[in-house]
Amino acid sequence: MAAGDVLRALVVTDRATSVVVLGDRSTAEETVRRLRADLDAQAGRAMPARLAAVVRAATRQDADRVGSMVLDPVLPLVGDRDLVVVPTGLLLTTPWHALPACASRPVTVAPSVGVWLAARRRLNASRPAAESAAVTVVAGPGIPRGEAEARAVASLHRGAVVLTGPEATPAAALAAMAGARLAHIAAHGQHQTENPLFSTLELAGGPLMGYDVQELRTAPRTVVLSCCDLGLTDVRHGDEALGMPTALLAAGTATVVASVSRVADEAATEIMVAYHRAVVAGRPPAAALAEAVRGNQPSSFVCFGAG
16 A cells, blocks of 8 residues: 555554555556566567576566565565465556565465455355356467467366367357356457557457456456466556456456566466466465466466455
């Protein structure tokens, strides 16, 4: 939370509730922007060795700075517990698993406590018998690893519905997602700053937009977006966050896994397959993501909603 330009954290554990002063909000937000830019620069780009070393060093430095400002002051109160973070403003786009203290810690991010509580109830609720327990896996065009990733993910879930090539249209994807237990989409993604609900997933024959997912009759319980940037949100008056994750949460999804920066194809596939293996093994979403990104640091994938 912020009062003027001073950040404070309300820390709630099973033992106590405390307010901790974190520091300057503008400095923290600017460092988050730099950290995301560092991750963008590394995402699948071939760079000379010396330049790559400089970018990696900058990433470590900015990750350390973000951690020291927004996380280190509360760690003595939190200990080694899992984290549920309700950030203010631009901090909602923090790549938490890039921070040293969160490298292998389950972290769940929500735009508000109310959204987190509602998502948690949905995650833990029993589905009506009429709803599908299916898993839907979609691969959009123009991604070299897309179909291979889709097949690898689908192979881990018995009876998964797979849409690739010309079959992976927005209409077909929405129909398959409705009522699904889990939906995984590997596609080119674009976050639209001017109108975040026009943020898109590029599928065969056209885009799937944030507005479209809000029309789902019954949203998937979990949605995994193996795309660049679609974890980003824009914050409007009243600290209202708008973007693809918030559109899905508003539609009734309990958990959204998405990236807050660009991501290299090879790293995305490795993390996504590891995530689904952990889910199939019974891990909750946030723990599954923490397990999947271990060894793939720094990672920009974030677990939104309930984990």
